Amino acid sequence: MIAFSWRQFRTQGLIGAAGLVLLGLILLLTGPNLVHVYDTALAQCRASGGSASACNNPVISTDSKLQVLVLALVLIVPVLIGMFWGAPLVARELETGTFRLAWTQSVSRLRWLAVKLGLVGLASAAVAGLLSLMATWWFSPIDKVNANRFGAAAFGVHGFVPAAYALFAFALGATTGLLFRRTLPAMAVTLVGYIVARFVVAYSVRPHFMAPVTKAFTLNPNAGWGITDSGSGIQVSTDPPDLSNALIVSNTIVNKKGQTPSASFLHTACPGVPGVSGPPPSPVGGHTGAVPAPGGGQQAFQQCVNAVSARFHQVVTYQPASRFWTFQTYETLLFVLVSLALAGLCAWWVCHRLS
């Protein structure tokens, strides 16, 4: 049974393995150069007093097309596996009628399903996992300068979690193929379902795997700031402090009482700032809302930022960099458990609904 399942999967499996070997060779050949650039160019630049962003440039611009390709592969290979290995796995047998041949041999259909799912599922996880680990190794100099591998998008193309993504995509494809009994719609649903699941987990589930660390920082007037006047009132925001490789969960500007800057405070402190529109709510005297001179907008903005920085501070909740591998483990477990649940659904469906 295992030998026959391998025979059915052989062509696809060999294509996957050949792709891995080819990419592995390319990364092996180019990886050392990336490390060399990091070791030499960065050190030289820093020694000569260049700014951090300028010094990062040589590393970031090395093999930039290959960087995009590798990231794209790690990102899309799991869902491709789901669509091209998972969706046809059972659907093709149902479409062509060969399930009637397979299920009337001396092997129970549960065992038939278990071997197919097990074999191709393991291959899916292995291909995506190896690809991601290779990419993670190759990317390590770039990650050192970017210091952002915990970010919502970067997290999913690092470490071993892509193996679980591929397993999930495969299980989703196999399940939808079994339910729809058609390969093509199953491929489409797998694509959409996978993207939705990844987005929901990345933005709504992952930040809550553990209670985030809360920390207060003094505001930096030289950081990036923004003032917006949406329908709900004027809001001021600023970049989070430089927490290397941390996952920022929230970032708010508050005073000692925990209150955000009020509208009246902003109107008083920030006259003439674009975005703070209209006159202050309670004008006293004649000409409080001074019209900024041309080119004075920048100055007014900086005054506003200084005023806010003097009275308020920044409270950031975040997942520190040290939790990266814990989070990789948690998210891997989450996707593996969902995959096992899907496999259970397949087993129940094959035994009870297709008979």
Added chain:
Amino acid sequence: MSWVLDAQGLGKRYGRRWALRDCDLQIPSGHVVGLVGPNGAGKTTLMHLAVGLLTPSAGGIEVLGRPPAADPAQLSRVGFVAQDTPTYARLSVEDHLRFGAQMNPGWDDASARDRIAELDLDADQKAGSLSGGQRAQLALTVAVAKRPELLVLDEPVASLDPLARREFLQSLMEFVADGAVSVVLSSHVVADLERVCDYLVVLVDSRVQVAGEVDDLLATHRRLIGPRRDAGSLPAGQDVIEESHTDRQSTMLVRCDGPVLDPAWTVEELSLEDIVLAYMGNAATARRAHRKLEVFS
């Protein structure tokens, strides 16, 4: 008496539609059984129930004394060739033999390879590029080499040309001659069944119209032609299956226990096809009458 197939009140429902309903059927072992009936009679559903691809919605079925596909041991006792003889199009003939060997503990590899050689099939050829007849032969080879006690074939020759049809049935007969195996074979072409079957079951609308050994059926059915008379006037032991009348003459197809003694009748022997068509027509008439009653009630 041991039955290869024993169905009691068997039914299979898809949503609200019954594909098979209230089917009672017992098939004795050691026969090549032809299952014949019009399209939609429930032949395929009955066969899928027998090999365990389907489970009953009502009633019960036992095959070789046990529920179908209850476990791998039971699966190994029944061989099945599905309609349109599905095979893995992208796999070779050789792959199919390996498939059979891996999936069946009782696999007879030598005989399977002999058959492939006899059929002049190229072991490396992909099943998808075989002709319909060759594919059917390959499917039969896989089903036969697992050494089943019961072989079930669902319309195996329906899509074959006359020559391939004959060759397939010839192969089947060779296999049956080899050992003590029972065969159930469905078709809506009586001529095919006549060649290979020694037992016949006529199934119309899930109901068994007649079942029996072909020789008995031929011996007990006669066409009577004579002066016009009413069907009710026939003696006991003569059941009318089909009757037609002109002003002066009556033609009746009867099932009779003994010889027909009334000298007024001209007695003709019947072909198997005549008998099958009579029972199928009879069922159709009964169905129409039933519908009329429903309209009036």
